[in-house]
Structures are given as structure tokens and as C-alpha cells.
Amino acid sequence: xxxxxxxxxxxxxxxxxxxxxxxxxxxxxxxxxxxxxxxxxxxxxxxxxxxxxxxxxxxxxxxxxxxxxxxxxxxxxxxxxxxxxxxxxxxxxxxxxxxxxxxxxxxxxxxxxxxxxxxxxxxxxxxxxxxxxxxxxxxxxxxxxxxxxxxxxxxxxxxxxxxxxx
Amino acid sequence: xxxxxxxxxxxxxxxxxxxxxxxxxxxxxxxxxxxxxxxxxxxxxxxxxxxxxxxxxxxxxxxxxxxxxxxxxxxxxxxxxxxxxxxxxxxxxxxxxxxxxxxxxxxxxxxxxxxxxxxxxxxxxxxxxxxxxxxxxxxxxxxxxxxxxxxxxxxxxxxxxxxxxxxxxxxxxxxxxxxxxxxxxxxxxxxxxxxxxxxxxxxxxxxxxxxxxxxxxxxxxxxxxxxxxxxxxxxxxxxxxxxxxxxxxxxxxxxxxxxxxxxxxxxxxxxxxxxxxxxxxxxxxxxxxxxxxxxxxxxxxxxxxxxxxxxxxxxx
Numbered sequence: 001x002x003x004x005x006x007x008x009x010x011x012x013x014x015x016x017x018x019x020x021x022x023x024x025x026x027x028x029x030x031x032x033x034x035x036x037x038x039x040x041x042x043x044x045x046x047x048x049x050x051x052x053x054x055x056x057x058x059x060x061x062x063x064x065x066x067x068x069x070x071x072x073x074x075x076x077x078x079x080x081x082x083x084x085x086x087x088x089x090x091x092x093x094x095x096x097x098x099x100x101x102x103x104x105x106x107x108x109x110x111x112x113x114x115x116x117x118x119x120x121x122x123x124x125x126x127x128x129x130x131x132x133x134x135x136x137x138x139x140x141x142x143x144x145x146x147x148x149x150x151x152x153x154x155x156x157x158x159x160x161x162x163x164x165x166x
Numbered sequence: 167x168x169x170x171x172x173x174x175x176x177x178x179x180x181x182x183x184x185x186x187x188x189x190x191x192x193x194x195x196x197x198x199x200x201x202x203x204x205x206x207x208x209x210x211x212x213x214x215x216x217x218x219x220x221x222x223x224x225x226x227x228x229x230x231x232x233x234x235x236x237x238x239x240x241x242x243x244x245x246x247x248x249x250x251x252x253x254x255x256x257x258x259x260x261x262x263x264x265x266x267x268x269x270x271x272x273x274x275x276x277x278x279x280x281x282x283x284x285x286x287x288x289x290x291x292x293x294x295x296x297x298x299x300x301x302x303x304x305x306x307x308x309x310x311x312x313x314x315x316x317x318x319x320x321x322x323x324x325x326x327x328x329x330x331x332x333x334x335x336x337x338x339x340x341x342x343x344x345x346x347x348x349x350x351x352x353x354x355x356x357x358x359x360x361x362x363x364x365x366x367x368x369x370x371x372x373x374x375x376x377x378x379x380x381x382x383x384x385x386x387x388x389x390x391x392x393x394x395x396x397x398x399x400x401x402x403x404x405x406x407x408x409x410x411x412x413x414x415x416x417x418x419x420x421x422x423x424x425x426x427x428x429x430x431x432x433x434x435x436x437x438x439x440x441x442x443x444x445x446x447x448x449x450x451x452x453x454x455x456x457x458x459x460x461x462x463x464x465x466x467x468x469x470x471x472x473x474x475x476x477x478x479x480x481x482x
Contacts, residue, residue: 055201057201058201058202058205058213058214058215058476059213059214063215063480066480067177067477067480067481067482068198068215068476068477068480070194071197072197072198072201073201074200074201074203074204075201075204076204077208081209104214105213107210108208108209108210108212108213109208109209109210110209
């Protein structure tokens with residue numbers, strides 16, 4: 001199948017996010033793809049926006065079966081989460097389990113006013129009552145396929161489809 | 167070669183000593199510790215990784231700092247923690263180490279943290295526990311104290327990230343020190359190019375240079391140009407015979423003072439595993455001075471122990 005151009009999707013994502021950013025907004029990218037998207041997004045916004053990053057390794061629900069990811073990154077939430085409107089950013093939305101883990105982690109920093117979710121691609125297949133408020137594309141994919149965001153040396157995005165090791 | 171610390175896939179199963187562990191596992195522990203370091207700054211100083219797991223601290227030998235930091239680390243991982251002070255338990259009634267461990271395993275303990283005055287105690291336990299149980303050596307005799315060695319190199323990495331360009335000096339009672347042995351293995355495995363030991367002949371093990379270190383008996387000579395000064399505790403309680411004339415004499419030759427520290431690089435850091443003998447191996451003005459990272463070592467120790475426990479538990 002032909003995948004859409006990731007750069008075009010990113011522009012569309014930025015257009016959808018921009019009107020929602022208020023002074024109470026904090027943007028939080030999820031490692032790794034979500035952080036890449038957030039970094040580019042921040043450079044395109046008119047004002048400085050409070051932001052942070054999450055690595056949900058310590059909150060995943062498959063720790064018992066898969067162990068700790070070999071490359072964990074520190075989560076960096078340097079702002080006061082209490083009463084913030086948090087906009088979570090991730091590259092691909094699938095089962096919703098990563099987002100559950102991210103929400104659990106956020107609540108250990110404080111009680112946000114709200115949390116919403118923006119993703120580049122919603123590939124369908126959610127297993128929890130969680131769904132993105134914003135997605136630049138909906139591309140239904142079977143479980144045997146794995147959709148990944150990639151970033152080249154110039155910071156440009158591409159999407160790549162791989163066989164998933166199910 | 168069979169390594170009781172690793173499973174058949176080369177993943178960490180027990181942490182018994184740093185000797186024999188590949189660089190990549192040491193780096194995985196240090197990188198993971200970086201992620202845990204921030205947990206203490208949050209409103210909820212806990213992550214749910216070890217929820218439902220039981221960690222048992224069995225200390226056959228006294229320790230305050232090590233036992234407490236293991237306990238805090240396990241609690242910040244949401245594990246349940248049992249502290250067994252063996253002096254007051256069944257051991258004094260004649261139960262063997264393995265009986266004690268089997269009884270605790272029957273109570274569904276998942277991780278044992280073991281300190282013992284005899285070298286090899288943690289190995290013995292690791293060889294006999296059920297496959298799902300993990301053992302962490304928290305100090306065995308003169309042999310090893312791997313989490314201390316790891317937290318020391320973690321401290322160095324935080325302050326001097328380029329490990330491949332460092333001169334590190336260990337000063338003091340290397341002979342009786344399991345900490346020194348673990349530090350030397352950690353430093354050389356991670357590629358620190360120059361590790362020096364500075365001590366009187368009576369406090370150095372035979373053939374210590376085979377560990378890949380340079381030996382100095384003159385502290386002033388040995389400290390010249392180093393980036394890191396790691397002081398060792400003078401192990402009074404283990405000192406038998408007359409290895410040293412007196413504590414005063416020792417301080418004169420091997421105690422760290424401002425004047426001797428000035429021979430190291432201007433931005434050198436000073437470390438000590440604790441507990442310190444002020445005025446014996448280290449002067450108070452140095453221990454409390456601007457180059458001292460002795461208290462950060464304690465704080466980092468929690469993150470490093472969280473990393474070790476979560477990696478072990480995650481490896482099944």
C-alpha cells in the first residue's frame with residue numbers, strides 16, 4: 001500500500017493543533033516519535049509553550065512479560081502539572097496502552113485540568129476506551145503490520161511499514 | 167565460560183559482582199538509573215514497576231546506608247519490602263543460610279538483597295534459589311559490593327561524562343575493601359584509561375596491578391593530575407595485627423587534606439563510600455568542601471539500585 005507523505009500529515013497536524021494552544025496549555029511528547037513531532041511543532045508556534053517529554057517504560061503493562069526496554073530515556077516534566085491543559089503528542093495511535101501508561105505517569109506529577117491527545121496517524125485497533133482528539137490521518141492496519149515514524153538527518157519525517165513481530 | 171549472573175540469553179539474572187559483566191550491561195544499568203534519578207523530584211516518588219513483587223533485604227552483617235537505600239529503592243518501585251536483621255532471627259538459633267532463604271522463598275520472595283561477612287555468600291544463595299528468584303549482592307566479605315561500585319561510576323559519569331579521558335585515584339585500605347575491588351572492575355570495564363591505587367604496601371593485596379591499575383605508595387605523587395579521588399574507609403573493624411602504626415600517622419601519609427587535594431586537577435571530585443572516619447582518611451574541610459560529591463553519591467545510590475532491581479525483575 002502507498003503511505004501518505006509524513007511531512008504533509010505533519011503540516012495538517014500543526015494546523016489542527018495551533019488553534020487549541022492557550023496560555024494554560026502544556027505540550028508533552030512521548031518518546032521517541034512524539035518527542036520529534038513536538039520539537040518541530042514548538043519551533044512553528046508563535047509563542048513559547050510549556051512542554052516536556054515522557055518515556056513510559058516504567059508504566060507499561062507488559063513489563064512482566066517483556067521486561068524493561070533496553071533504552072529508557074528520562075521523562076522530563078519540569079513544569080507544574082497541576083491545573084494545566086495537557087496536550088499529549090505521539091506518532092502512531094494503536095492499542096491505547098502507551099497513552100494509558102503516559103496518563104498514569106502524568107498523574108504522578110500532579111492533577112492536570114485536562115489531557116487531550118494528538119497523533120500523526122491513527123491506525124485503528126484500540127483495546128482501551130482511549131482515542132485521539134486530533135489525528136492527521138486514519139490508516140487502518142492489520143496487527144501483522146507495524147507503522148513507524150522515522151526522522152532523517154535533516155529532521156524530515158517519513159512513515160515506514162514493517163512486519164510486526166507478533 | 168559459565169557466568170552465574172547471566173541467563174542463557176546473556177541477560178542479567180543476579181548481580182553478584184561486577185567482575186565478568188559486559189560493558190553493555192553496566193551501561194544499561196547506568197542509563198536506566200538516569201531515568202530513575204528524576205523520580206525523587208516528583209509529587210509521587212514512586213513508579214509501579216515492581217507492584218506485587220516482594221524484596222527481602224537479608225543482612226547477616228550490619229549496614230545502615232546500604233540497607234536503607236535498597237529499601238527506599240524497592241519502595242520507590244512499589245515493591246513490598248521485608249528487612250531481615252539476621253542477628254536477631256533464626257540464624258542465632260542455628261538455621262543455615264540456605265534454610266533461611268528457602269523459608270523466605272516459600273513466602274514468595276522475588277528478590278533477595280544479601281549482605282554477609284563471608285565472601286561468596288550471595289553466590290551460594292544464587293546457586294540454590296528457584297529460577298524466578300533474583301539475588302543482589304549487597305557486600306560479601308572482602309569480595310564484592312557491586313551496587314556500590316556501580317553507584318560510584320554513575321556518580322563519576324554524572325560529573326565527568328567522558329569516561330574515556332579520565333584519571334581516577336583510589337586511596338586507602340584496598341586490601342580489606344570489597345568496594346575498591348568493585349570500583350576497579352567497573353572503571354576498567356567502562357574504559358577509564360588510568361586507574362591508580364594509592365596505599366601503603368600493607369594495605370594492598372598482592373599482585374593488585376594485575377587488575378589493571380597503577381600502584382602508588384606516595385599519595386602526593388599519586389594524586390597529581392587526577393580527575394577523581396575516591397577515598398576508601400579505613401576498615402578499623404577488620405584490621406588485625408599491626409598493619410599501621412597509628413591513625414594519626416595514617417592521616418599524615420594517606421589522609422586527604424585540602425593541601426593534597428590541590429595536587430589533583432582543579433575541578434577534581436572527591437568521593438567516599440561511607441561511613442567516613444573524619445580526621446583518619448579524610449579531613450572534614452575536604453569532606454564538606456565544594457569538590458566533595460559524597461552526599462550526591464548516596465542519592466544516586468537509590469537510582470542505581472532501582473535500575474538494578476527493575477532490570478533483574480524484568481528479565482523473568
